[in-house]
Amino acid sequence: MLDHLAFTAPEPKVIAGAKSDWELVIGMEVHAQVASNAKLFSGASTMFGNEPNANVAFVDAAMPGMLPVINEFCVAQAVRTGLALKAGINLRSAFDRKNYFYPDLPQGYQISQLYHPIVGEGEIIVDMGPGVARKVRIERIHLEQDAGKSIHDMDPTMSFVDFNRTGVALMEIVSRPDIRGPEEAAAYIAKLRQILRYIGTCDGNMQNGNLRADVNVSVCRPGQYEKYQATQDFSHLGTRCEIKNMNSMRFIQQAIDYEARRQIAILEDGGSIVQETRLYDPDKGETRSMRSKEEAHDYRYFPCPDLLPLEIEQAWVDDIGATMPELPDEKKARFVKDLGLSEYDASVLTAEVADAEYFEAVVAVAEDGKLAANWVINELFGRLKKEGHEIGQSPVSPVQLGGIIKLIRSGDISGKIAKDLFEIVYTEGGDPAAIVEARGMKQVTDLGAIEAAVDEIIAANPAQVEKAKANPKLAGWFVGQVIKASGGKANPAAVNEIVARKLGL
Known part of the structure; x- marks a missing residue:
């Protein structure tokens, strides 16, 4: 289904330093909130926007004696995500405790999956232009619980903690360092978000923090990345710094560009890069140090004693696979092949699952894919964007828009009347067909009436007739006059044919 794509090797973003050229290497750890009504280990609500500390069960608050109970639906969502990313599903996985102290982590540890994740290696196909795509390898996907939120701006003398997010299920999707530039990083996030929304495992709302990324950035000399590929020795890639909690594709690009140039300046000045976690300040357009980068041993990982290893059956995985919807790349390829759409139009119409569903519903009524694509993209999307609305807010239903297109195809209305x-x-x-009938908008197809109108216009404009005979392009003036005289209802094709015949063109 993806034969129309040309896969290319990652092309590095080359940055010219003061002394030499450098290449960018980027890996990403994306935290996607699982679309679930309940948390990973409790029945507390995950509803966004509730009052602080309203979504907290005893186990979320680390009350003594409270034990976690795994949410089967969250496990299924992780499996579904793995299948969508063509990843291996581990039938046996296990949870570990990641130990650190912070006020928004009431247990003093986070339950995660370091050693035995539920999903293994996969890939994401990143669109980088018409007909061109790259593969970014996925190292793993593991389940873990989210922490709470510290609030510092309510009272200058105090800090507050909201535990509503504590225990919410996250999927951490870890890529290999295959991303080679800021634009490719943003495209990777966009594609991952698109897939997650198609399969319904994460709503992808970056503004609410439901999809956020830790971006690992390093720089190396040209040729070093190829050595890493041959040896899988990360030392060839340079020391990485992690930019934490990025939730904007635009800011991700800005942060990567700044961080790369910061590292290059240090290296060319004879310094060395300190492996650390940094934050991006969008107001100043710069990254700043947050803390030294921890290694696994700093967190004292050990198997969680409150949870048995998670064992699932292949039949259960197969059942989930049988319910998988058509993925965006497959849908795009089908639109190109079966409906004759251009790569660009198919990309626009499959960008969001709701847009694709709307378009297909229009096609089902209109029975013309290309004409439906033109009206959905240019007329409907254009109008909705102008008014700041999403497709779900469209006042025109697919049946109504499909009805308008059917009237065009049947010859009942012209393109101009269709816009009105x-x-x-x-x-x-209202119903398009009923409106056309009630308001007398039906296109004039009576050839006798059109011919009479053409004769009248020709007779009244002899000078224009001579000009048109000398320059046939001017015949369009007569077509316009006839259509104008008919109130826009005359069939343009019929008018063109009759005018040409009458003028002997």
């Missing part, structure tokens, strides 16, 4: 009809349906609603 679209405006009526958009602002007032």
Whole structure:
């Protein structure tokens, strides 16, 4: 289904330093909040926007004697994500305790999966332009619980903690260092978000923190990345710094660019890069040090004694696989092959699952993919974007838009009348066919009436006739006059044919 894509090797972003050229190497750890009504180890709600500390069960608050109970639906969501990323599913996985102290972590540890994740190696195909794509390898996906939120701006003398997010299920999706530039990093996040939304495992709301990324950035000399590929020795890639909790594709690109140039300046000045965690300040457009980068041993990982190893059956995984929807790349390829759409139009229409569903519902009524694509993209999307609305807020239903297109195809209305009809349906609603009938908008297809109108215009404009005979391009003036005289209802094709015949062109 993806034969129309040309896979290319990652092309590095080359940055010219003061002394020599450098290449960028990027790996990403994306934290995607699992779309679930309950948390990973408790039945507490995951509803966003509730009052602080309203979504907290005893186990979330680390009350003595409270034991975690795994949420089977969250496990299924992780498996579904793995299948979508063509990853191996581990039938046996286990949870570990990641120990650190912070006020928003009431247990004093986070339950995660370091040693035995539920999902193994996979890949994401990143679109980098028409017909061009790259593969970014996925190292693993593991389940873990989220921490709470510290609040420092309510009272200058105090800090507060909201435990609503504590225990919410996260999927940490870890890539290999295959990303070679800021634009590719943003495209990777966009593609991952698209897939997660298609399969319904994460809503991808970056503004609410439901999808956020830790971005690992390092720089190396040209040729070093190839050595890493041959040996899998990370020392060839340079010391990495991690930019924490990025939730904007634009800021991700800005942060990577700044961080790369910061590292290059240090290295060319004879210094060395300190492996650390940094934060990005979008107001100043710079990264700043947050803390030294911890290694696994700093967190004193050990198997969680409160949870048995998680064992699932292949039949259960197969059942989940049988319910997988059509993925965006497959849908895009089908639109190109079966409906004759361009790569660009298919990309636009499959960008969001709701857009694709709307378009397919229009096609089902209109029975013309190309014409439906033109109207959905140019007329509907254009109008919705202008008004700041999503497809779910469209006042024109797929049945209504498909009905307008059917009227065009049947010859009942012209393209110009169709735009007037679209405006009526958009602002007032109603059945397109009924509106055309009630308001007398049907296209004039009576050849006798059109011929009479053409004769009248020709007779009244002899000078223009001579000009048109000398320059046939000017015949369009007569077509415009006839359509104008008919109130825009005359069939343009019929008018063109009759005008050409009458003028002997």
